[in-house]
Amino acid sequence: MEHVSEKRFPLNAKDYKLYEEVGEGVSATVYRALCVPLNKIVAIKVLDLEKCNNDLDGIRREVQTMTLIDHPNLLRAYCSFTAGHNLWVVMPYMAGGSCLHIMKSDYPEGFEEPVIATLLREVLKALVYLHAHGHIHRDVKAGNILIDSDGMVKVADFGVSACMFDAGDRQRSRNTFVGTPCWMAPEVMQQLHGYDFKADIWSFGITALELAHGHAPFSKYPPMKVLLMTLQNAPPGLDYERDKRFSKSFKEMVGTCLVKDPKKRPTSEKLLKHPFFKHARSYEYLTKTILDGLAPLGDRFRVLKAKEADLLVQNKALYEDKEQLSQKEYIRGISAWNFNLEDLKSQAALIQDDDTPNAEEPDMDKKLKNKYNDNGVPAEGSLAVTTNDSDAKPTLDKEDGFSDIQDLESSLASFPIKPLEALKGCFDIGEDDVNNGSQRDLDQDYGRNENGSSGLSSVPQSALTEHKKYLSGSLVPDKKVVTDGDRDYLQAKYNSDRNHSGPLLYRQKRDSNNNLASVDDGSEGAVIQRKGRFKVTSADLSPKGPSNSAFGLVSGGSIGLLNQTSTVASILPSLQFILQQNSMQREEIIKLIKYVEQSCGKNTESAEAGILDLLQVPPATNRERELHAQVIQLQQSIGSLVEEVQRQKMKNAQLEKQLNSMANRVEE
Ligand SMILES: Nc1ncnc2c1ncn2[C@@H]1O[C@H](COP(=O)(O)OP(=O)(O)OP(=O)(O)O)[C@@H](O)[C@H]1O
Numbered sequence: 001m002e003h004v005s006e007k008r009f010p011l012n013a014k015d016y017k018l019y020e021e022v023g024e025g026v027s028a029t030v031y032r033a034l035c036v037p038l039n040k041i042v043a044i045k046v047l048d049l050e051k052c053n054n055d056l057d058g059i060r061r062e063v064q065t066m067t068l069i070d071h072p073n074l075l076r077a078y079c080s081f082t083a084g085h086n087l088w089v090v091m092p093y094m095a096g097g098s099c100l101h102i103m104k105s106d107y108p109e110g111f112e113e114p115v116i117a118t119l120l121r122e123v124l125k126a127l128v129y130l131h132a133h134g135h136i137h138r139d140v141k142a143g144n145i146l147i148d149s150d151g152m153v154k155v156a157d158f159g160v161s162a163c164m165f166d167a168g169d170r171q172r173s174r175n176t177f178v179g180t181p182c183w184m185a186p187e188v189m190q191q192l193h194g195y196d197f198k199a200d201i202w203s204f205g206i207t208a209l210e211l212a213h214g215h216a217p218f219s220k221y222p223p224m225k226v227l228l229m230t231l232q233n234a235p236p237g238l239d240y241e242r243d244k245r246f247s248k249s250f251k252e253m254v255g256t257c258l259v260k261d262p263k264k265r266p267t268s269e270k271l272l273k274h275p276f277f278k279h280a281r282s283y284e285y286l287t288k289t290i291l292d293g294l295a296p297l298g299d300r301f302r303v304l305k306a307k308e309a310d311l312l313v314q315n316k317a318l319y320e321d322k323e324q325l326s327q328k329e330y331i332r333g334i335s336a337w338n339f340n341l342e343d344l345k346s347q348a349a350l351i352q353d354d355d356t357p358n359a360e361e362p363d364m365d366k367k368l369k370n371k372y373n374d375n376g377v378p379a380e381g382s383l384a385v386t387t388n389d390s391d392a393k394p395t396l397d398k399e400d401g402f403s404d405i406q407d408l409e410s411s412l413a414s415f416p417i418k419p420l421e422a423l424k425g426c427f428d429i430g431e432d433d434v435n436n437g438s439q440r441d442l443d444q445d446y447g448r449n450e451n452g453s454s455g456l457s458s459v460p461q462s463a464l465t466e467h468k469k470y471l472s473g474s475l476v477p478d479k480k481v482v483t484d485g486d487r488d489y490l491q492a493k494y495n496s497d498r499n500h501s502g503p504l505l506y507r508q509k510r511d512s513n514n515n516l517a518s519v520d521d522g523s524e525g526a527v528i529q530r531k532g533r534f535k536v537t538s539a540d541l542s543p544k545g546p547s548n549s550a551f552g553l554v555s556g557g558s559i560g561l562l563n564q565t566s567t568v569a570s571i572l573p574s575l576q577f578i579l580q581q582n583s584m585q586r587e588e589i590i591k592l593i594k595y596v597e598q599s600c601g602k603n604t605e606s607a608e609a610g611i612l613d614l615l616q617v618p619p620a621t622n623r624e625r626e627l628h629a630q631v632i633q634l635q636q637s638i639g640s641l642v643e644e645v646q647r648q649k650m651k652n653a654q655l656e657k658q659l660n661s662m663a664n665r666v667e668e
Contacts, residue, residue, distance in 0.1 A: 009035060009079040011081040012081070015035065016033045016034065019032040028045045030043055030044070031043065031046065042078065043091050043093040043094065045088070046087070047089070068653070069133075072154075073123070073126035073129070074154060075154040078092070082646075094146035096149060097301070098143050098144065099142040101143075102147070102290060103142065104304055105303065107290070111211050111212070114285070115285075116208065116250070117276060117280040127140070127201075128269050131269075136197045138188075139183070182226055183202075184230065197268070198265045201266065201267075202262070202265065204268075205257025205258040208250075208257065217236035236258060249276040253271070253277075
């Protein structure tokens with residue numbers, strides 16, 4: 001094992017030469033690079049801090065974890081530093097790339113069992129170490145299993161790893177929702193009692209299936225569907241018929257990981273003793289079997305990227321239509337869990353599709369046959385209702401988990417929690433659509449994008465697609481939503497709001513005869529902003545009244561924020577909120593106006609010009625202008641302070657580490 005502390009990696013971008021791109025993640029691009037002073041090839045992960053919105057805390061955590069861990073099967077960072085608005089993380093270069101890349105380019109049907117056993121044993125050793133040190137990885141998947149040219153296996157990407165032993169905020173952060181849906185354990189989706197390191201064991205089981213088949217279970221489905229299928233269906237597994245090429249012990253090992261009740265899953269330590277891992281071989285075996293003959297990583301990555309770009313172009317229209325419809329309707333269905341039966345049926349009809357069953361479903365069918373007799377009547381001892389928390393009670397689904405409306409009714413009725421909560425982290429569902437303030441605070445603590453929502457869940461996606469990224473920016477704190485998680489309350493809200501679903505501005509135009517300033521629909525005077533079915537009220541937003549919304553500004557009316565007794569500090573959050581909302585809303589409004597006018601066959605240009613005039617209305621009073629300038633200044637200084645704190649913290653962590661290693665050496 002290489003002792004990185006023995007080498008001093010420079011903390012200056014000038015000392016590195018970036019070569020080709022070798023990987024790309026959600027938040028970063030990875031390059032092969034040369035560390036010039038040490039004449040060493042490294043990988044550098046470049047994260048654009050400006051694009052990371054609120055997630056600086058998450059990044060800091062990832063880098064800290066990466067620099068502090070010390071295990072041969074975990075990818076450690078040599079060092080990290082900021083370069084402009086980027087964070088550079090310097091780490092060992094893993095020339096084989098990720099298992100996902102290798103499968104995509106050369107093993108689309110998955111690996112042979114001894115290869116899988118060898119890979120998984122190394123991953124499991126990493127998990128044993130992480131769990132023993134109080135960490136949950138939370139993103140175990142083939143894409144995060146990297147292989148070196150000598151066959152060494154390392155688990156990467158601590159972007160979402162959490163510390164189990166932390167007290168306070170970070171401990172609570174385990175109640176927030178992060179991860180990748182196909183690999184995500186049911187308890188993580190449910191957010192009912194939080195989760196622990198057993199969530200990694202589930203992901204490990206899914207990863208085993210991924211390595212065996214070349215893809216994760218349910219991977220062909222849109223994320224929303226994956227969530228519902230994971231919760232509703234019996235756990236995926238290796239099929240005794242279809243997966244004949246795999247041993248019984250492999251099937252059993254996967255079976256012990258993919259148990260819905262986390263308590264029944266083994267610990268990583270216990271799992272490592274499973275007979276399946278006796279099939280594991282040496283690093284050299286991996287080199288001989290899967291690495292020899294592979295093209296250089298950069299070339300493979302380029303080819304894959306080009307292929308994916310082609311596919312995207314070919315499928316864009318189809319994919320977007322289908323997935324967006326599915327996701328939109330799924331959100332509607334799930335959030336309306338106190339549903340109206342008729343409404344639910346029409347929603348269920350919308351999410352049905354004609355997909356052919358995926359690789360996991362024959363297995364499901366088989367299990368179901370055992371549970372139901374030829375007439376479809378439940379066999380003795382089996383249940384006719386869908387459950388989401390039992391491994392022994394499979395669902396009635398036929399093709400995609402949604403095919404029977406009766407089934408969907410019962411499964412939604414049996415959801416143990418506010419299911420929309422389970423979706424928020426992944427799919428840009430606003431906190432506000434889900435939760436009360438305290439949960440939002442947790443997410444802030446965790447550093448996740450607090451907003452995630454465009455606030456436009458009811459807006460036609462086609463009108464917004466281009467803006468998705470932009471719209472998911474921060475909305476800044478201190479807004480509350482008229483929901484407290486109470487079922488009846490939500491139901492009442494849902495009913496009233498549902499009548500208003502559809503483009504916000506369209507609704508406003510229709511209701512108020514083109515009067516954009518009129519945001520409220522008249523049913524609730526204090527409502528100043530709608531976020532999907534929920535409303536932000538003036539009373540909740542701040543003590544300052546209804547115009548504390550972007551729309552107050554848009555309308556050019558008096559902002560009404562300036563209660564003489566208020567301190568600047570107390571109105572800062574509101575002003576920040578307005579500023580950020582304003583720019584987002586501007587884009588949204590223009591987009592929506594165009595959309596509405598196009599649908600009505602009207603001239604879009606005049607409408608756009610009109611709305612642009614409105615948007616450019618400056619703050620009405622001198623005091624407002626002053627405050628506006630102050631807010632901007634304060635935001636700038638906060639930004640640079642945050643950066644500075646960030647830098648200092650990183651330095652601290654590095655110093656701490658150096659001290660530790662010096663202390664260790666002295667002890668030795
Ligand atoms: N040290 C490395 N050597 C070689 N390739 C690497 C290295 N680190 C990462 N990669 C490649 O780059 C890809 C993206 O890296 P990484 O997973 O760290 O980014 P990310 O933004 O955190 O991704 P995600 O969140 O999607 O998992 C990896 O899947 C892997 O293929």
